[in-house]
Amino acid sequence: MTMREKPYLNFWQIWNMCFGFLGIQIGFALQNANTSRIFQTLGADYNNLPILWLAAPITGLVIQPIIGHMSDKTWGKFGRRRPYFLWGALFASAALIIMPNSPTLWFAASMLWIMDASINVSMEPFRAFVGDMMPQKQRPKGYAMQTFFIGVGAVSASMLPWIMTNWFDVANTAPPGEIPDSVKYAFYVGGISFFLAVAWTVFTTKEYSPEEMAEFEKFERVQRGLSEHATHVVNDRSINKFVAHGVLWFLAGLILTAFFIGLNLDKQLYILSGGCIVFACVQWAVAILKSKNRTQNGFVEVVEDLFAMPSAMRQLAVVQFFSWFALFAMWIYGTAAVAEHHFGNGDPTSAAFAEGADWWGVLSAAYNGYAAIAAIVIPIIVAKVGLKLGHMINLWIGALGFLSFLVVEDPTWLLLSTVGVGFAWASILSLPYSMLSNVLPSHKLGVYMGIFNFFIVLPQILAAAVLGFIITEMFDAKPIYGFAIGGISWFIAGFTVLLVKLPNED
Structure with a gap:
């Protein structure tokens, strides 16, 4: 070939x-x-x-x-x-x-x-x-x-x-x-x-046709320093591993549930314990299907692919988790934070709250507009400093934009804060996928892009479960601190992207 x-x-x-x-x-x-x-x-x-x-x-x-x-x-x-x-x-x-x-x-x-x-x-x-x-x-x-x-x-x-x-x-x-x-x-x-x-x-x-894609994938394997005949890692996770790890996740779910009930914590936290139990059941279901040699189906293949992720994808998953946790903190608390902190009233029935909510709508449109502009600039940044350093820079600019919400008093100046948010948002939507696509075989590109979405959804579910508890118990129910949490999360994401090992790196 x-x-x-x-x-x-x-x-x-x-x-x-x-x-x-x-x-x-x-x-x-x-x-x-x-x-x-x-x-x-x-x-x-x-x-x-x-x-x-x-x-x-x-x-x-x-x-x-x-x-x-x-x-x-x-x-x-x-x-x-x-x-x-x-x-x-x-x-x-x-x-x-x-x-x-x-x-x-x-x-x-x-x-x-x-x-x-x-x-x-x-x-x-x-x-x-x-x-x-x-x-x-x-x-x-x-x-x-x-x-x-x-x-x-x-x-x-x-x-x-x-x-x-x-x-x-x-x-x-x-x-x-x-x-x-x-x-x-x-x-x-x-x-x-x-x-x-x-x-x-x-x-x-x-x-492209299947034959053309096979030629292209062969070329890309050689470019990544692999044998031209190399294939993706074979899924060889044993039935016993699925069973054992399922037991661990199930016990974790039960322990968390008992802990939340015992301390009478917010019921939204049950989403976490329920998720552990569901993940345990998924692994047990795969174990049962494998024991019956019923492995030629999408369910088993997707779960096995999840555990066979390339190491670079696992590292990028950590980056994605912290990146999207910050975004959900913003989306959940943006309206309330701007209305209370910058317009002085957290009462949803007040005129000041309505004015603040309207202004948050303007800020949301602004950071999306800045993201469109950033999309033109980001390839230039990547050409100068590379994918990883470029993504880190954009995330840290966004983190500073988030933190500035706590110190800026005039809401008009928040339009400047959203420039950083827009650059980070644009970078999150593009550069991780560029890095990921460079480490995946073309015949698994679709399924791994779908699995990569787990690390967008999981921080969203976690945010829905724990942010209310954190803001209430640790920050005196002040929604503006959602932006502080988001800023810290983006700083962590920027640091972890430097740990990602991409092909042909020294």
């Missing part, structure tokens, strides 16, 4: 293959900005919103590795990843159009699950798509282009209800129990945009 490097893509080829991410981010941003509003309009109690919102992390945890595994093995007339782009976009667009017309709360919650699952079906293969289509040295540009579209999509989608009201005079209020027309029309535009953007990528980008 011959071997050759993947062709370098020009600007418009990279643009076309990443354009679908614009639609995906519009869908995500509309969901993030308006789902709580829809739930509350349909009668949800404010205290129950976190439970309803668990759809997103749980769906991502389950769907992404499954879709990644499936897309790795899909080689049809329509390509390898593109069928998932298109089918995910069809269902996500339909869900976006239907959700604001939900007649009941349970219907809206169901649509959120369908929407999030469909968005994940489209999104996960996009991460692997860059690795499929681009040579290693060009991948930072590909992921940076995705980040650019994420920023543009987030800003435009966040503004859609406001645009409907202020530009087109669409009603922003409605009778009790009904969703305002401004939200409905924003979702309609978002659904159509989602499908059209993904379809643009599907019909303008041609994927």
Whole structure:
């Protein structure tokens, strides 16, 4: 078999293959900005919103590795990843159009699950798509282009209800129990945009054949200093290991549950103990299937791949964990922190709180806008200092931006703080994936990109479980300290990225 490097893509080829991410981010941003509003309009109690919102992390945890595994093995007339782009976009667009017309709360919650699952079906293969289509040295540009579209999509989608009201005079209020027309029309535009953007990528980008991908992978193995015949590590984890480790995780879950009950701690902490028990059951299920020689299925293969992660991926998982823990701290406490600390009132019924919440919306749009700009700058930084040092610099700039929220008094100056947040956000969305794609075999790129998503979801679940307890017990219920926790977390992430061992490093 011959071997050759993947062709370098020009600007418009990279643009076309990443354009679908614009639609995906519009869908995500509309969901993030308006789902709580829809739930509350349909009668949800404010205290129950976190439970309803668990759809997103749980769906991502389950769907992404499954879709990644499936897309790795899909080689049809329509390509390898593109069928998932298109089918995910069809269902996500339909869900976006239907959700604001939900007649009941349970219907809206169901649509959120369908929407999030469909968005994940489209999104996960996009991460692997860059690795499929681009040579290693060009991948930072590909992921940076995705980040650019994420920023543009987030800003435009966040503004859609406001645009409907202020530009087109669409009603922003409605009778009790009904969703305002401004939200409905924003979702309609978002659904159509989602499908059209993904379809643009599907019909303008041609994927390589299995034979070509085999040639490219052979070349990349040699470039990484491996034998041209080297293959991925064989999954040889024994049944006894699955059983034994399952017992340990199950006992850990029981001990944590007893501890939380004994001290009468926040019930949200049960998410941690429950997660340990579920992980134990997953390992036992694999052990049972392996004992019956039923290993040729996606469930067993994904779990075995999880334990066979390359060492560099394990190291990057630590970076991702601390990176995303900081982001969830910001998303959970941003509104309350700015309203209370910078506008002087934490009462959700007060005018000052409403003003602070509106300003946090502006800051959110700002850091996403800065991320779009940072996506243009980051490849230049990487060319000068490399992937690891470039990511560390961006994370530490973001950490300083977070910490500045505690000392800046004039909320207008927070627009400067969000510059750092935007650079860190752009870097998190691009550089870890560039590093990861360089250490993974192409035939496992999809499933490992999906497994990598675990280390986005797990800090989200942990944040939901422990941040409330930490802020209440350690920081006198002052939400501004969520930014302090986030800043420290980003400093840790920046340090740990230096410990990642990439191919061909001295």
